[in-house]
Amino acid sequence: MAEGIRCVEQILENDLLDVVEIITDGSSDLSQFNRISKIDTYEVSITEMAAIADTETPQGVIAICRIPAEPTLDELIQTGSLIVALDALQDPGNMGTVIRTAAWFGAGAIIIGEGSVDPYHPKVVRSTAGATAALPIVRADLEAALEKLEEHQWNTYLLDAGKGSETISKTEFDAKTVLVLGNEANGISPSLVNPDRKKIKIEGTAEKVESLNASIAIGIALYELNRNTDWNSVDQSKKLT
């Protein structure tokens, strides 16, 4: 369920999701999109819209979309591009922002580990601002997934603000990188930490601020990776998107 005019427009414009039907209160005009004539559209009253919508103040249009097929881990291994892995990320707003940001920086896929919020929760979809299907999302047992990727020469980096972490601006990354973001309150699960996985952090200067927001941390890490990695060496044709 994708809610809000901008989100729905993005989905229609970029042909990112299979839209099953549109529900509208008649306030939005979507006639500029060619696809719209082939999609069942239902006009409802404002009261009905309020009952259907996930938001408290509905924006008048909802697209009901099919959840995209997930690639297998074996398919992911072939992508050769950056993978973002989420370890028990619980805030829907953070999850959506991470998906949007990873898509912006051209990540190859997102792996969503157990204990994370559902990536197709309406609030997550809203926070992606229409980027939900801009890259493949795979739900998997993260421990097993990381081991499998590492068997195929992927390198795992753990975003961890704690001791023993290397400053990200001094880290060299390989094209086959898996970047792991932990839970908002507890960070990376201890079961995922091992000496072969490099811990990286984003250094600040303030003493009285405990941490960065999780989606800000991954946003900066993705920017830094994009800045200091020779992405031309990555075969873009292998990407799954």
Next chain:
Amino acid sequence: MAEGIRCVEQILENDLLDVVEIITDGSSDLSQFNRISKIDTYEVSITEMAAIADTETPQGVIAICRIPAEPTLDELIQTGSLIVALDALQDPGNMGTVIRTAAWFGAGAIIIGEGSVDPYHPKVVRSTAGATAALPIVRADLEAALEKLEEHQWNTYLLDAGKGSETISKTEFDAKTVLVLGNEANGISPSLVNPDRKKIKIEGTAEKVESLNASIAIGIALYELNRNTDWNSVDQSKKLT
């Protein structure tokens, strides 16, 4: 009103805000903080807590704090450090995250322009994760404030994803930088754009993603500024915090 155990703990630990009273449902133990004995604490029932709290699922503790005094623009001009300016930023979660991130990277102050959400809205305070008073916040007419700062040799940079913007990783910043973040949907107000103000952007690689989230954009910009500016040249003693 600061809600939630982590937010309240941060405030008590860092002595950032003047706490007037604590409201608790008895589920949290704050006895490790020395300050607590001097603060009036009221224990309420879970039903009363639900009525007082701003969140739908209250976390059992609320700190009522005094809004800090705002420095004047004349005082800001003397800081010599980076200032973040928000032009009609409307989402409380974005505002809180921007305050937290600016504090993390040691910005000197935040100017909040007209049309922005109230920085002391409970949802903003929650999103700062206790960093609300970690740097001075000034509410001002942004147009007049920028002009005044520029008269005192401050340089204004507009975060703008549109045409004619320079890639941020190639931009050189001065210590006396004002970084302006625009509205989530409409960007920077046209009245703030002029040829003396450099437009900067964060480049992505994706074609099907329209933009970055506003707080992610400012987070990356602050990281980049922190990385490529010689902050040692800034007289930290002049900072207002």
